[in-house]
Amino acid sequence: MMKWVRKGLASGIKSTRYPAAAETAPGVSPGRPRATRLAPAAAEELAARCPSGALTAQSGGIAVAHGRCVHCARCRQGEVTMSWENGYEWAGAEVATLADGLARAFGRSLHIRYLDAGACGACMSEARQLNNPYYNMHRLGFFITATPRTADVLLVAGPVTDAMRVALRATYDAMPEPKRVVAMGACALSGGVFGPSYAAGTGAAEVVPVDVQVPGCPPPPLALLHALLVVVERKPPQALGDDPPEAREGRT
């Protein structure tokens, strides 16, 4: 046993300083496309290249619906490309639904029930990383729980397959109030590359009320951490859509 103690101590502190400071280590996030100013013809060509409908040509360039993006990187390859952002604070929410003071009810600890509603395994893998020393979510008072009876947050991944609809609803119903639902990944937000079909739906919102949405395919661990910080109102949510600069200016 002493060997393990020594091994643990010898590793030193690995945990990220996020949210106290930004995490800048390379590879923590794959990044994602951001709204880009482009000529109409180029914008049309790029939008047609997008297989998931995340990109739409608008006056002034291309808008991004992050919830639909499946990180296929096609818009990064070729002659015309999107500009790319490297962040990870991606979680979005309707501010109105969060402004009910619920965060205080959760106190300083948040218990999370992960629910696989047909996810590919990458989302679960990223969620699992939250327990490793790099992300160490326990330091923020976040814990994974095995039973919905003690859960504050339902973390749903996957497009919600036909056979999991009943289990998802039953799990949600088994959680005590107050509770929040966090949908993670393109599948849980929009059905991703799978739904709608005979076997899968268009995401968690078909079955349970979703409070916080984390785009990504899969969302990296820091994006999940951001989502949980949004739930406890320690971080503000981000917009789930991104319009090109000119369209934004035109609106104001």
Added chain:
Amino acid sequence: MNPNPETGDFVAAFRDACTRRWGAVVSAVDDGTRGGCRIDCPPAMLVSLCGWLHTEMGFDLATLVVEDAGAGGWRLHYCFHTESGRVELCLAQPIEMTRVPSISAVVHAADWHEREIEDLFGLDFEGHPKLGEFVLHEHWPEGVNPLRADFAAGARNASTAPATEWTPPTIVDAPGAFVMPVGPVYSDFGEAAHFQLETVGEDVIVTYPRLFYKHRGVEKIAEGKTLADALLLAERFSGTSAFAHALALCQAAERIAGVAPPPRALALRALLAEFERLRHHAATITGLCASTALAVAASQAGLIEEALLRASAVATGHRYLFGVARPGGLACDVEPGAVADLARAAQTALADLDSLDAILRYTSSFLDRLEAVGIISPDQARAFGLVGPVARASGLTRDLRESLPYGAYDRVGFFVPVEQEGDGYARLRVLLAECRQSAAIIRALASRIPDGPVATPWTPSAGTALGWTEAPIGAAFHWLRLDAEGRVVRYRLTPPSFNNWHGFHLAAENFAFQDFPIILASVGLSVAECDR
């Protein structure tokens, strides 16, 4: 010695064997791909031919493909492989005829294939002992078969009735026997699957897994898609082994079009595939340490896993290697500096795994939980057609990188680690040994990646082909039919987890209940990969 598949010796040798055994009744023809034969099989001969291939000739079932060609009738393809080549038995029959002889009695690995096909196509396999609800659970209407050509993939199932009617089948008949249900929502991080543990008290006698809660109909929704869009599905149906599956689909498409990727792409593909294997095995080892509640070891293995994920993202732009493979090569180049970074990350991960292993093998509380737990015997592994590290921990040496080499694998030296005990500890030793081999392959490849382009233009053409890779969990077979525009007509996915879940119950018999998470972790299977 085995005939070399590249020279076509296999085809000649196999045709001789076929003529000796069957005379003029059966004729095997060269299918035009290296080391591949095709036999047009008369229905009456199916069972005896399959039995001969499996028991006498040492072939294993790769996949069973069904095509519903409408007025063109049923086309069935029984694909077999051995350490030197491949044979495809083709069976055709009119569309009204929905009965097919079952081969499960002679090739047990076909059991789940036939059950799946009965559910999805409505074909009745005569002589199969257990057909009925399998992939589609009880809420699915009887007699609706979603993979039939006239079924629209987008048609939503209106019925959301809860599973109240369903009662678990029981096998154990003893006083006090009861069934402990686990899942589909269970554990802290568990994929959706349901297990019934039959017990008479402390010990579990048998385990009955019920899968396909995660069935996403990937084979059906791929139909009509362009190859590029089908590739999105291949990468995303099992995200933790995305690259291996993307590669299998690309290789099938390349075989149809007769396109060979450039040497640089082949070398980089092998390097990335081994990198994925290393990361996948590190994740399995993390799970195994966590299942025995050895927190420090789980944390240490978790650090290795995350470091490899970060290295993947830096080199390719994605932590799970999505969007990297493309028919004809790779979608993007990996710069020399990034190749060196990947090689360095692999060596660091290996050194860390070795130092972890050095303590693990002297931690008796850990070994006690793994040794003699979840045993699968070599005979069982062969009969169930198990693949990958699980099979290799039970004495089977088969590895597609060695038996049917693809890409750059016939130009790199490595060996296939094998253990005999078939228990949890043997599986851990195989995983660690494979990590060492993967790191060695990466080191060898990284120093001599050829220059040049990373893709050959791929032009669509009609045809069928089988693509295969040795994915982290084992042999993956992707059978593809494309039309002249390069759209998918039929895409049959046989991932390693499908084979191995079929034999999972072998590892989960007569054990103490608290060992269940350890058995699950030690076989390291993916539900997403199996359910598709």
